[in-house]
Amino acid sequence: MKNSKTKRGGKMTQAQKLSTIRQRLREGDFSAISRKTDYHPTHVARVIRGESGNPSGEIINAAYEMTRNRKARA
Numbered sequence: 001m002k003n004s005k006t007k008r009g010g011k012m013t014q015a016q017k018l019s020t021i022r023q024r025l026r027e028g029d030f031s032a033i034s035r036k037t038d039y040h041p042t043h044v045a046r047v048i049r050g051e052s053g054n055p056s057g058e059i060i061n062a063a064y065e066m067t068r069n070r071k072a073r074a
Helices: 014-024 029-037 041-049 058-067
Strands: none
Touching (some): 014 041, 014 058, 029 041
């Protein structure tokens, strides 16, 4: 007999990560992410705002890694 419950674990989608990142950003994060990934700060800002794509996911993953342990802004 199969378990009818849905699986909750697993990887987050890029959209889920972006939603989390936007809630936890602080001043200076775009610059820090751009230094870490070697992308221009303007491109980093566009990707996080959802205006530009990042097919490799490098910017989103770096931003999520930086902000994942922070509390969301009020």
